[in-house]
Structures are given as C-alpha cells and as structure tokens.
Amino acid sequence: MSEENNIIYVGKKPTMNYVLAVVTQFNTNNVEKIVIKARGKSISKAVDIAEITKNKFMPNAKYADIHITTEKVEGERGESNVSSIEITIAK
C-alpha cells in the first residue's frame, strides 16, 4: 500500500487495509484532505473504501472532489489506456 502526500494508491490488498490507512492518516497526521487513487478494476474498490470510510468511521467527512480520467500505461505489448479515479475526502 503506497502512501505519499496524503494520497492512498489502491492496489490488491483487502479493502479494509486501505480504509484503516485513510482513517489513520486523518487522525495521526492531522491532514485535512486525502486523495484515494485507483486504476482499472481497482476503481470499484476505491469507491468502497471511500464509502466505508465516510459511513462507518468519519460521518462528518465530505467528498471535496471526484475526478475520473484516462491514463496511458506502458505494458509488454506497448501503450494502453486505462481509466482512473481520484476521490478526495475532506474532514
């Protein structure tokens, strides 16, 4: 699980690992905003992480921004397009 500058990158770990990372960052680093980023199939998990964080742990949090875009990824067979999402949660 990567964390830098209040950005949580969603990968293959269980959903609750990322939820706890978000809640922990809010509580221990005293940040105001956290961005949850995901690409491709992980986008659904990013939405779960955001919703669980908001509904179960931080009822006063709000979505400051939800942004979707397309990124180019280098793969074995050359460049391909992949959708991505950035969900900004503000406490």
Next chain:
Amino acid sequence: MSEENNIIYVGKKPTMNYVLAVVTQFNTNNVEKIVIKARGKSISKAVDIAEITKNKFMPNAKYADIHITTEKVEGERGESNVSSIEITIAK
C-alpha cells in the same frame, strides 16, 4: 441493458454496448444529459464507458456530476450494502 429517462444502467454486457447506447441516446433522442449508473464491480466499467464516450465519440462532452453512494440490496442472506456510482455526462 436498461434505458429509461436518460439513465443507462451498467450490467454484464460488453463495455462498447453501453458506449454505443450512450452515444445513440445523445444523437437520436437529442437529450442534453445522460446518467450512467452502476453498482459494485460494475463501477469500473461505468468509468470506462464514460471515458470512452467522452474521449472517442464526444470530445466536447463534460462531466456535469459524479456522485458515489451506498445502496442497500436485498439478497438471499438478507440486506447488504453495495457502493454505487452515478456519472452524469452533458453534451
């Protein structure tokens, strides 16, 4: 593929079927806005549909709204929570 009142519900069909449904609705019914709705694992596909529609077919379209929420679903084992997304595209 369900369509009603400019809402496209994303299910198990191939991504391009939904892209074509969105583009067709914009062009033939002359609507100004279309909402792409998806739940659970289909959320990633909804983002793909929105991005392909915008980047390949309707370069002037904009995202009027992106909303995520949690819905309660009745299953065999009782009620469960599922994340959902609504992406509103405006031409």
